[in-house]
Amino acid sequence: MTHLLRAATIYTGTDILKDGWLAITEGRITGSGTGPIPNQYAYATVTDIAGTIVPGYVDIHCHGGGGGAFGGSGDAALERARTALNTHLNHGTTTMVASLVTGAVPDMAESVKTLGPLVDAGDIAGIHLEGPWLSVAHKGAHEPTLLVAPTPQDIATIFDAHPGAVKMVTIAPELDGGMDAVKNFVERGAIAAIGHTDASYDEAAAAIDAGADNVTHLFNAMNPIHHRIPGPIVKMLEDERITVELIADGVHLHPAIIKHAAQSAGRGRVIFVTDSMDATDMADGDYLLGSLEVSVEAGVARLKSNGAIAGSTLTMERAVQYAVTVAGLDFEDALAAATTTPAAALKRTDIGNLNEGARADVVVLNDDLSVHKVYRGGELVVER
Structure with a gap:
């Protein structure tokens, strides 16, 4: 099942997505983009994130x-x-x-x-x-x-x-x-x-x-x-x-x-x-x-x-x-x-970024760069 996170700003490690979204399937990033969510995700759960998304x-x-x-x-x-x-x-x-x-x-x-x-x-x-x-x-x-x-x-x-x-x-x-x-x-x-x-x-x-x-x-x-x-x-x-x-x-x-x-x-x-x-x-x-x-x-x-x-x-x-x-x-x-x-x-391409294929390790930052939420493998594990 695919789950989407949507935020005003997402840093993927290679790009900055404004009005961006991430698609997560079975603990991996399976898509990303900006603007309206594509029709292919019409039945996916969407979570609107208050904060900036960065890699774990x-x-x-x-x-x-x-x-x-x-x-x-x-x-x-x-x-x-x-x-x-x-x-x-x-x-x-x-x-x-x-x-x-x-x-x-x-x-x-x-x-x-x-x-x-x-x-x-x-x-x-x-x-x-x-x-x-x-x-x-x-x-x-x-x-x-x-x-x-x-x-x-x-x-x-x-x-x-x-x-x-x-x-x-x-x-x-x-x-x-x-x-x-x-x-x-x-x-x-x-x-x-x-x-x-x-x-x-x-x-x-x-x-x-x-x-x-x-x-x-x-x-x-x-x-x-x-x-x-x-x-x-x-x-x-x-x-x-x-x-x-x-x-x-x-x-x-x-x-x-x-x-x-x-x-x-x-x-x-x-x-x-x-x-x-x-x-x-x-x-x-x-x-x-x-x-x-x-x-x-x-x-x-x-x-x-x-x-x-x-x-x-x-x-x-x-x-x-x-x-x-x-x-x-x-x-x-x-x-x-x-x-x-x-x-x-570490010669790892599956961590430290939010590009397609990477493990869905996501950190949500407040304006003061403090940690608000942490997802590991697509699962919400920390909320402060």
């Missing part, structure tokens, strides 16, 4: 939310994962990649094995390994004693725990075996993301040549720009082969930096991520990120041990709002960073 948000770097975090084993781990997914769904994220913080290799393999069925079912779009192949010099909120150089054996242990589940790996490519590891990830069909790295400009260039095609939270956990020692950031912004993640929360990055990076890289290369932890949508207080103690005050998460930023309590809803209203990005640029560009990074 795609978050490729998220550790948790609502008190639930990704990782661990058994039914409890699956329940925590579902809690995190539902928390972010309430804020417009209809596609999520589950990020794991650094752990011992056997433990990370067990987490992949546990979460793998959620990938198979389409509940999550894949698993992101943020560790253990990171630089101690830029460890951020990762346990330094668990950080190691990559080996083919350890890579196989984690990836083969549930083949096809790992879709992205953050790596410091300057580590021993790092460049070979980048090639290994790419050969296995995963995104190789440069991050938590002490890499130089030249080492970043070599990693991109080896196949790295994303950057984990640009600017954070890497060498800064210096006029005589440019570091990796300049290379990452200038090289069109690589996308760059930005955490648009006003904590990780100054709004001027968000705008500068977005303008430098251009639409199609910027990806908004939340990097959020289980404290998202929760009260301030004490939490754990992996094995590390975190204190959340005024929504800002920091390690108790040294005050370092420890993930975030951001949602994609607030990231888009902040990017537009504070950082000054054009709405279409911000929307692309939350939808079409992360979908393209």
